[in-house]
Amino acid sequence: MKYENIVEGKFINRPNRFIAYVEVADRMETVHVKNTGRCRELLLPGNTVGIQRSDNEARKTKYDLISVYKKGSGWVNIDSQAPNKVVGEWLEKQEYDYVKPEYVYGNSRIDFYMEKGAKKYLMEVKGCTLEIDGAGYFPDAPTERGTKHLRELIKAVSEGYNCYIAFVIPMEGVKMVYPNAAMDKEFAEVFYEAQAAGVKVLNLACRVEKDELEVL
Numbered sequence: 001m002k003y004e005n006i007v008e009g010k011f012i013n014r015p016n017r018f019i020a021y022v023e024v025a026d027r028m029e030t031v032h033v034k035n036t037g038r039c040r041e042l043l044l045p046g047n048t049v050g051i052q053r054s055d056n057e058a059r060k061t062k063y064d065l066i067s068v069y070k071k072g073s074g075w076v077n078i079d080s081q082a083p084n085k086v087v088g089e090w091l092e093k094q095e096y097d098y099v100k101p102e103y104v105y106g107n108s109r110i111d112f113y114m115e116k117g118a119k120k121y122l123m124e125v126k127g128c129t130l131e132i133d134g135a136g137y138f139p140d141a142p143t144e145r146g147t148k149h150l151r152e153l154i155k156a157v158s159e160g161y162n163c164y165i166a167f168v169i170p171m172e173g174v175k176m177v178y179p180n181a182a183m184d185k186e187f188a189e190v191f192y193e194a195q196a197a198g199v200k201v202l203n204l205a206c207r208v209e210k211d212e213l214e215v216l
Helices: 083-092 144-158 183-196
Strands: 007-015 021-022 025-035 048-053 063-070 074-077 097-103 106-114 118-127 130-132 135-138 160-167 177-179 200-209 212-215
Touching: 007 025, 007 063, 007 183, 021 048, 063 183, 074 130, 074 200, 083 097, 083 144, 083 160, 083 200, 083 212, 106 144, 118 212, 130 160, 135 160, 144 160, 144 183
Parallel strands: 025 063, 118 160, 135 177, 160 200
Antiparallel strands: 007 021, 007 048, 021 025, 048 063, 063 074, 097 106, 106 118, 130 135, 200 212
C-alpha cells in the first residue's frame, strides 16, 4: 500500500491518544494520531515523522501521523488501519478461492474469512510496533478485544476452521513477535492457550518506507 501527500516533520509531543504536535516547515501543526497504542519508544521529541495531508478541508486537523523514523531501525508504520490493508493485499496473492474481510463469527468480527477448496479459514490481524532487543512484542497497551478474538479462534478451531493470528511487523529487522505478558498477562495466557488448541501464528515481515508498506 502506498500513501499520497506525505511530508516529513519533527515530533514535539502527544498530549493525548488522539493528537500530537509536529513541527512542519517551521510551523507547529496539530495532527491526528492513527494509533491509540502508547508508542512511547517511537514518539520521542525530535524524531522525524511522516504525516499525510488530508483532502478534507473541513477537518480540524490537516494531517494524520503515519510513520516514525526510529534510530537504528528505520521507518516504522504506526497507522493502525494499515495491517489489515496490507494483509488484504497479501491474501490476494495466496491462491485462496474466496476472501472476505470483517467476517462475523460468534460475538466478534474476525478480520478475514477465507476458503480454499473445502477448507475454511479465519484470520485475526494484529499490528506490532513495539520492538525490544530485536524482537517484537504485542500488545503495547492492554487489549481486551485482542483476548476476546483469541478465544473466538480457539472455539472456531474446535468447529473445524483453520485459524491464524497474523502479526504484521511494520518495521524492518524484526522477524518474530511474542506476547507482551508484562503489559497484558491475560492476553499472553490466552495466546499460549490458542497455540495449544491449534491456532497458528504468522509473523509477517514487511518492507517499510515513510509512505509505503508491503508484506514480504
